[in-house]
Amino acid sequence: MVKIGVLGLQGAIREHIRSVEAAGAKGIIIKYKEQLTDIDGLIIPGGESTTMRRLIDKYDFFEALVDFGKQGKPIFGTCAGLILLANDIVGQDHAHLSLMDMKVERNAFGRQRESFEAEIDIKGVADQFEAVFIRAPYIMEVGPEVDVLATYQDKIVAAQQGHYLCSAFHPELTDDHRLTEYFVKMVEK
Numbered sequence: 001m002v003k004i005g006v007l008g009l010q011g012a013i014r015e016h017i018r019s020v021e022a023a024g025a026k027g028i029i030i031k032y033k034e035q036l037t038d039i040d041g042l043i044i045p046g047g048e049s050t051t052m053r054r055l056i057d058k059y060d061f062f063e064a065l066v067d068f069g070k071q072g073k074p075i076f077g078t079c080a081g082l083i084l085l086a087n088d089i090v091g092q093d094h095a096h097l098s099l100m101d102m103k104v105e106r107n108a109f110g111r112q113r114e115s116f117e118a119e120i121d122i123k124g125v126a127d128q129f130e131a132v133f134i135r136a137p138y139i140m141e142v143g144p145e146v147d148v149l150a151t152y153q154d155k156i157v158a159a160q161q162g163h164y165l166c167s168a169f170h171p172e173l174t175d176d177h178r179l180t181e182y183f184v185k186m187v188e189k
């Protein structure tokens, strides 16, 4: 059974553990960077990207996370986790982990649509997937190595670049675990 860590600093941690276990893998909450050596893949959950970044620095996780990705270990970023993976954030001089070649905008669906659900198709993963968006970002542009997996109202809301996967929505909040299962398969390979 593959072991999938969920970065346990802030955000929707337990929900991802539940989803990982439903998808047939072992879920482990990651509180210390030393634990990264023990897992096969990592989920960076939704929450608040600026707060999560502050905690990443405080607990000295930054280099360890970048190394984890550069070693070829799969990472799945959801919502704030997607923002942390991007190498370009609208209106900010500096990005965070910069592991995916894409430009993202935070809170991009506007105040009136702070949170909502929408049915989307995720290429190669799921048809009619009920996606939960909470103060969600979207991806404005992707580099040549990034595969667009889903759009909603012409905005990119899920993408993959090799062993990196991201979604602007929260796949862990419903009982439809197909996107998490897809990530588990990426880790198994």
Ligand code: GLN
Binding pocket: 045, 046, 047, 048, 049, 050, 078, 079, 080, 081, 083, 106, 107, 134, 135, 136, 137
């Ligand atoms: N708006 C949050 C951010 O900018 C992301 C929201 C979420 O993860 N649900 O980090």
